[in-house]
Amino acid sequence: MAEQDLPGLLIMGIGGTHGVQESLAALLKKHFSVITMKELLENKKEVGKKIQCIFVSEFRPTIDQELLESLPNLKVIGNSGVGVDHLNLKMISNFGVRVTNTPHAVADSTADMGMALMLASARRLVEGSQIAVSPDTNYFAADWLGVEVTRATLGIIGMGRIGYKVAQRARAFEMKILYHNRNRRSQEEEQAVGACYSEMEDLLQQSDFVMLVVNLTPQTEKLIGKKELGLMKPTATLINISRGAVIDQDALVEALQNKTIKAAALDVTYPEPLPRNHPLLKLNNVIITPHIGTATVQATHMMAEEAIANMLSVLNCQPIPSEVFPQ
């Protein structure tokens, strides 16, 4: 009976390829009466009334008008992850529902992923691993080289929580760090990581590695297009750990094919996944990973905990740690 007193929380499902991990479901069940989409769809009228919160993980369940209309007592959508570009914030707000995200839980893992991609691309790790196991390999060529990371120049576009953590890590590789952000960081923060504030053009022209760490907004959509790629060094690498739509993908394909830039490493694309015949999948100077920026046991747990705290604060009419508002 105690479980019925807990507020109703809608999730996509438990387990399988699209559901929430078993261990996370157990965590959610401590605070909520967990209801799956299947259970809701089987009895919308009765079950819909019970739902006060939705836990959105890996962009599921999809929040559309129909769903919102069927949940008269919905108070908050707790997103697992920091990006909320998949949510129509205006529409949700019109229903009087709050939205929260998890900026703290994602930061370390995503910064680690950015570093992993930069190192893997620079040192040709994926290509190398294929050579190492290929049935055709009978020797390792002496003149097969990558590019140096230590003491190279890293340009960070977007110096929020994640971007700053990237800078902290890159500093240990003695990298020269340039950054561009809507707002400049304080002098102490800049000095702590040895980062120089730059105009976009300067950053693009001087960097050996350009890392995108912005959130997706109307202002950052196609932030990196033909012009920006043209400003980059032909020896430079572009790394994207923000959202696919921040890059003009067609322009990127062209730039990689024409060797306008040297390589790209993308944890995010538009769409995800890319259609199987997309040119990006065939280029050997591209590493693509399936949006695994926060895909660790620890990060997913921290994200669930942060989302739970956010949702409970709404239900308990307390200050909300990480609410997001329509622009």
Next chain:
Amino acid sequence: MKVKPKIMKGEELPGLLVNEIGGMHGILHDHVEFLKKHFCLITMKEFLENKKNMSKKVQAVYLWWHKPVIDKDLLQSLPNLKVIANSGVGMDHLDLKLVASFGVKMANAPCAVSSSTADTGMALLLASARRLVEGYHVAVSPGMEYCEADFLGVEVTGATLGIIGMGSIGYKIALRAKAFEMKILYHNRTRRKEQEEQAVGALYCEKIDDLLCQADFVMVVVSLTPQTHKLIGKREMELMKPTATLINISRGAVVDQEALVIALRSGVIRAAALDVTYPEPLPRDHPLLKLKNVIITPHLGIKTDKATRMITEEAVENILAALAGLPMPSEVHPS
């Protein structure tokens, strides 16, 4: 037909023997111009075709990727040989005592090597932890339409890294790992100074066992010697956590490969990332090539444009010092 005049200027420069230029085991084409400023380059082919004339010219040998092989025959045929410069830091392919017995000095290239190799170690650690190579295959594979929600790696930030071998490469790894807020344990023949330990927040483990049972990532960064041969075997892997990852950037023979295959298959350890194997490359039917939880890379070590350039510069510095009878920046003596 015009007779080509003898190139007198070239003969003034000391002869430098190299395996070949370009190709499988040759020095890099990009470095040739630089080398020719200081030396008369002689390839093994040229030497063997004309031993009588060439043998007295050779005053130095520049080894690129362990070639040419230095044996008694070669040493005996080079009466004016003064120095052998090795590209890279590992000297396990050289018989140091034999070379020294001919009165020939040896040098390695430690400065150029350490940063690049440390970067390789970190690249492998991150790639393995985050299942980067597997992820790549999911992302580009024709059959895959989505990434399963349960595709999870392990966290690097805040994890415990155990460094076995805290020389200049090991120390640079510690510096990098610290920025990921990793807890650092290390095991070494000799303990580092307190200041050095504090600078990276590293805790000394006098017993390798203490390191092995606590680490989430075990990184092997030792040189190959009779003492470190099969340093990591069945016993060591069983001491490791079942959630731990083994990373080897030293030499293949430091790890007992058969034991590693068993450990990976049975879940004794979570995964391995190997930049080095024994032999290199592995035979194409080797079980390590088929395991999902292994990343193997083709001895990336120092394979960057900048590092290779610095190695050649370091080698030239050592050779010129030896030929001038001056102290060499990185002379190596038989232990």
